[in-house]
Amino acid sequence: MQVEVPGPWSPLLGRLTLDAIPYTNPILQGTFAGAALAGLIVIGCVLYFKKVGYLWREWLTSVDHKKIGVMYIIVGLVMLFRGFADGLMIRTQQVIANGPNAPGVLGAQHGFLPPFHFDQVYSAHGTIMILFAATPILTGFQNIVVPLQIGARDMAFPYMNALSLWLTTAAAALVMISLFVGDFSAAGWVGLIPLTELPFSPSTGVDYWMWAIQISSVGTTLNAINMIVTIVEMRAPGMTWFRMPVFSWTTLSTNIIGLTAFPVLGVALALLGADRYLGTHFFTAGYGGNLMLYTNLFWIWGHPEVYFLILPTFGILSEVIPTFSEKPLFGYVTMVAATFAIAGISWVVWLHHFFTMGSGPDINGFFSVATMLVGIPTGVKLFNWMFTLYRARITYSVAMLWAMFGLFLLLAGGLTGMMLALPAVNYTVHDSVFVIAHFHCMVLLVVASAFAGVTYWFPKLFGFKLNEGWGKAFFWTFSIATIIVFAAMFALGFQGETRRLDWTFNTAWKPMLMVEEIGMILYVVSLACFAIMLVVSIRNRAKNRVGADPWGTSRTLEWLTPSPVPFYNFAVTPQVNTRDELSWRRKHGLESAKPAGFEAIHMPSNTGMPVIIGALAGIWGFAMIWRIWWLAGISLLGIVVCVIIRSFNKNEGYHLQPQEIEAMEKNLATGAIVAEQPVRTHLHHVEAH
């Protein structure tokens, strides 16, 4: 049954041999040394400070939506850094390898990256940034914020929530392992077909790409179910649909997209897997395969995925802008309508990713107009944010600066997006770097609002603010770098530079490539500012302690809880009276009203099962990639056994007693932090609830 693969294969190690480890490549030697050093420092610190138990009890086995959210964001930031390093290599290669006389080192004809290596770098850059940086960061925000915003104690399925996180983490780990064991896909983050088929990509690179995405998309789908159920079922009393904060609305719409779109990707990759592993011909050019089918399936997921990223981004902007404008969001109802309009239209525009495939004028015409329709609700959103600023009282703190820059990027991305929506224009810039610059405007809008979100919600979780001075340094360097790099890239698009070039053959591109490189250097400076901001903020945390509402002008329910939020979120489930509940309570002097009494809270117990299943999924992925069948079988069996064990687990959590809550709430009032969850015995057979 197994298809022929080039190179050796042994029953014990599959395709894995010593040659798979690229120890002769100086770039990877340096990367490995750096990664190993960083890893040793982290492990050393954990051991030195004796935090192994703490890490296991409080983080790895946690089912607390806030801690899971924080871990999602940490995974996302680590991958963002990796993806940036890839971006830096792409830009540096293109500026060095310019023109026929460009020098070449390390086996490259021109520049320092031979094509096969360069192709892996750009493929990894795209895969990582979309699926392992942006997606986890936004999922993290949704995890942290949504239950708090709707007045819930946790997500609907806390255990499944942890499982989603660890599946995503296992997939991210596989992408990282591909650096040092074997190679990564050299066929683009979209999996250019039929380049991803075995004859053209015989190594394990495409398999790394395919299985990593497959595993993470299971995590994302589970998370989508969890989010939808949480929002539909777990809103606090009084929180009617039209009292729900816009971020929660965008989370709902985005996860409807996630739940419906990710299975399409799963099917497309499974069929590709069948081609690569079983010798079928779903997407080959020959034997009746249809390669255009893959392209369609990929973008039927891929375009909704774009909105999967952009809608929560719009949600963050809709929270940050009113808070720092000291005003409600303008046009709340139209904002919600626009959110769902975007989500709906996102399903009927996928073909604009390949207007040049020769579909004919009628089909291209349909998808052109459909694509433009997205501009209507997006325009509505932009106008609504603009009118929110009217007669406002705007504070330009770091979060607000990011949000304003986000609006600028949305305008730039919108302008160029409307250009690309015209097939007549698209025919001239379709595969050019103009497209790259356009969608980087959009994904950097995601990044800008992610940083707005980090700055905005950080004190809620950790009880102290991030340093504003370094935050501003980070903001200005990052945003100016963005403008420099992508203004130059738009220019290069008009000069006719196409994407994914290992060797930029035209010397006329040199000046703009140089400008891009200058912008990249500024990005490096901004990363340093970000690191300093974190260090300075953590060092000075005692001075910057904050109360429930660190900004003083927050409007939604999450700011009603103490900062940092205790593990049970709300001591008493809040009764919601209006939209923008906190600002209503503030107006009526109720924001620090104390409850008359407490009731017992039913809490879920921590469990190590998700992290174990995640690890097994990672091992299974690795075994599938290297075709180590016995290991794949054992790890898959392990997952099944774990799921069965979990199904018979009678642990239904525990009850936090009223006197305990009272004691903890008193403690909070005097400024102490509830750091550790009390260890307690399991509840067996909690009465039906």
Add this chain to the structure above:
Amino acid sequence: MRLKPYLALLPVLALAACSSGDYRLFHPLNLIATQEWHATIVDTIVMLLIILPVLLVLALFGWRYRKGAGAAYDPDWSHNTALELLVWGVPFLVVAGLGYYSVKTIYAVEPYNPGLLQKQEAADPQSVLNVDVIATDWQWVFVYPDQHIATIDQLVVPQGSVVKMRLTSTSVSNDIFIPQLAPMIAVMPGMLTKDTFDAPALGNYTGFAADFSGAGFSWMQFDTKIVSPADFTAWTQQASASSDQLSYEAFQQVAQPHANIGAKISYFSSPDPQLFDKVVAAAQAGVVYPVPAALTKSIGSNEK
């Protein structure tokens, strides 16, 4: 804040740079590219009619209503029916207008059968030049079925002609693009796509592969020349004097993965008259040209 006046200079610099010939898309050469460039301009202007005022108002509100400026503050204003109708209405009108314009221009430049060139084709069928284009890993083979010649990495067409290309690929997907002349269109194995362009003025251009097709992709440029009809005839005669003949067997050698480093142009006489169809049929029958492992290490390793 002090950076702002200098930032304002950036667009000026950009405009100055745009006047140079490097910005190929700003200097279309034929009817098709001119229409595409006009569409770019029309779309940009219409969008800027919205975006520039929004930018200005954002800047104005952002400055005027900053905390401490003492401007009017209305902490409850969040709804205005007329304004909300307007914010839906304005984008709707813009999209309606641009949508109509988009569909109209698609038919004008549609690469299979552009409306712009139909009149010329009908009036002067003799001016149509058929070229069969086959993308290999990683070269372009141009077959002139009527002139009975073929080239590698060179496309020569007579001035005044309408060039109708049929496109296919031996093994992986690609995209063909000649900036200023021919729109991008996908080139796929086992499939036939078409691209059409007119050639009104003499000149030398560079066409290239636009969609990634593997390690040798960066080297997939081809020389594009528009020459006078007399020169074209002379050129075809010169090419047909080539002793290399492009039989299907010879083509199978050409189609082996190879990056044309140094941009060597080759000519062939008497190409197999069925060559294009044979390549399509072969891909459909599962013929592939796998990339040898050595090429993934060094792209120049099989340079002849």
